[in-house]
Amino acid sequence: MKVLFLDTVHEILSKRLQEKGFECIHMENSALENIRSVLPEIHGIVIRSRFPMDEKLLGIARNLKFIARSGAGMENIDVPYCESREITLFNAPEGNRNAVGEHALGMLLALLNKLHTGDREVRNGLWRREENRGIELDGKTVGIIGFGNNGSAFARKLRGFDVKVLAYDKYKSGFQDNFVKEATLSELYENADVVSFHIPQNEETIFFADDAFFHQFKKPIWLLNLARGKVVRTSSLVNALKSNKVLGAGLDVLEYEKTSFESFFEQEIPADLNYILQSDRVILSPHVGGWTVESYFKLSDVLADKILEKYAN
Numbered sequence: 001m002k003v004l005f006l007d008t009v010h011e012i013l014s015k016r017l018q019e020k021g022f023e024c025i026h027m028e029n030s031a032l033e034n035i036r037s038v039l040p041e042i043h044g045i046v047i048r049s050r051f052p053m054d055e056k057l058l059g060i061a062r063n064l065k066f067i068a069r070s071g072a073g074m075e076n077i078d079v080p081y082c083e084s085r086e087i088t089l090f091n092a093p094e095g096n097r098n099a100v101g102e103h104a105l106g107m108l109l110a111l112l113n114k115l116h117t118g119d120r121e122v123r124n125g126l127w128r129r130e131e132n133r134g135i136e137l138d139g140k141t142v143g144i145i146g147f148g149n150n151g152s153a154f155a156r157k158l159r160g161f162d163v164k165v166l167a168y169d170k171y172k173s174g175f176q177d178n179f180v181k182e183a184t185l186s187e188l189y190e191n192a193d194v195v196s197f198h199i200p201q202n203e204e205t206i207f208f209a210d211d212a213f214f215h216q217f218k219k220p221i222w223l224l225n226l227a228r229g230k231v232v233r234t235s236s237l238v239n240a241l242k243s244n245k246v247l248g249a250g251l252d253v254l255e256y257e258k259t260s261f262e263s264f265f266e267q268e269i270p271a272d273l274n275y276i277l278q279s280d281r282v283i284l285s286p287h288v289g290g291w292t293v294e295s296y297f298k299l300s301d302v303l304a305d306k307i308l309e310k311y312a313n
Helices: 011-019 032-041 079-084 093-112 115-123 149-160 185-191 211-215 234-242 261-266 271-278 293-311
Strands: 002-005 023-026 044-047 066-069 088-090 141-145 164-168 180-182 194-197 221-225 246-251 282-284
Touching: 002 032, 011 023, 011 293, 044 293, 066 293, 088 293, 093 115, 093 149, 093 194, 093 221, 093 246, 093 282, 093 293, 141 149, 141 185, 149 164, 164 185, 211 234, 234 246, 234 271, 271 282
Parallel strands: 002 023, 002 044, 044 066, 066 088, 141 164, 141 194, 164 180, 194 221, 221 246, 246 282
Antiparallel strands: none
């Protein structure tokens, strides 16, 4: 089988496939025009986020059997079209779930303890102790929305704290244990001090966190989003920050992200985004929640396991 690599991933994937007789074709830096020319002979494609896998492009790949996404989200792939052609889709949420869980916890602790402002101020010669007084996580109720690989990993990281964890997942049940309680959205609205998103981007979840969402919380909350940028409507978050419905936010993803993350700041900066960028109550990171040295290997290793299980002789 011929497998086309369109994005840079850890070499373990190519190595393991080649050991089993797969031919790996590397076009990570090639122009789309050149890629189109080889697609008719390709059986598998490995991607991250470089190109949308839509019908127009995939239609050229007449012999395509699978697409392997190095990551969790599949929003860049025309899933219905792939299903109509029986193209198998692989992703690897198992590979970066620990990294996401640790990143979420780090963001939350940094927010509560104002580590971002304290660090900046000390470097600028300011020694402001009272203004940087922190808030303890112990005793808080943490609401997790989406209890798949990443949501459950975050819950595991919270086990060392004296917190109550409420988890809501529309499509999953039976996961409650002595630490995590299955909950409805209404229970989160009533009790949560912290809300963390771990859901995919689809028609149901785009702008899940809108004005109505924030208005339903009985207490001011701390918000984390390590899912997808369009899960949170930025204008609604800004309104919630201004009204103190949201006390602070940790955002690894932003509504305005492009397919190519590296070109993010080439766009015009909208007013709501500029507010977020200037706010001392928001901690930002460049979509690296699952982006560790360890996860870089594990994402490819997990994909190799799945591909070889289905296609190796």
